[in-house]
Amino acid sequence: MNLHKIIKIVAFALAIIGAIFALMIMAGSDENAESMSGNMLYVAYTVLGIVLLLVVLFVVKGLFAGNIKKTLMTVGAFLAVVIISYVISSGTDLDLKPFNDKGLGITESISKNVGAGLYAFYLLAILAIGSMLYGGAKKLFNK
Structure with missing residues (x-):
C-alpha cells in the first residue's frame, strides 16, 4: 500500500468524523454544541498537524532528491x-x-x-x- 492510498484513507476518515461532529452540533442543544465544537476543533487541529507533518516530510524528501x-x-x-x-x-x-x-x-x-x-x-x-x-x-x- 503506497503513501497516497494511506493519506486518502486518513483524509476520508477525518472527513467522516468531522461530518458526524457537525451533524451532532446542528442537532444538539446549546450545551452539547459547545462541547461538540470543542471536538470539531480537535479534529481540525489533528488535520492541521497531519498536513504540516506531511509537508515537512515531503519537503525534506525533496531536498535530498533534488x-x-x-x-x-x-x-x-x-x-x-x-x-x-x-x-x-x-x-x-x-x-x-x-x-x-x-x-x-x-x-x-x-x-x-x-x-x-x-x-x-x-x-x-x-x-x-x-x-x-x-x-x-x-x-x-x-x-
Whole structure:
C-alpha cells in the first residue's frame, strides 16, 4: 500500500468524523454544541498537524532528491528579504498611546515586527508580479 492510498484513507476518515461532529452540533442543544465544537476543533487541529507533518516530510524528501544548492539559494534569498524588511521597518512611525490606553500592550518591538512583515509581503508581492510579467513578456516575444 503506497503513501497516497494511506493519506486518502486518513483524509476520508477525518472527513467522516468531522461530518458526524457537525451533524451532532446542528442537532444538539446549546450545551452539547459547545462541547461538540470543542471536538470539531480537535479534529481540525489533528488535520492541521497531519498536513504540516506531511509537508515537512515531503519537503525534506525533496531536498535530498533534488538540487540542494538551488533550494538553499532560494531559502537564502527569502531570508535576505525578511532581514532587509526588518532593517527598514522602524516601529516608531505609529502613535502607540491610543492602543495602549485600550489595554492592548503594543510595544515598539511589536510594531517593528508587524512593519517588517508588511514590508516583506510587499517586496515578495512585487517580486512575484515582476516575475510573472517577465515570464509573460518573454513568452510573447519568443513566439
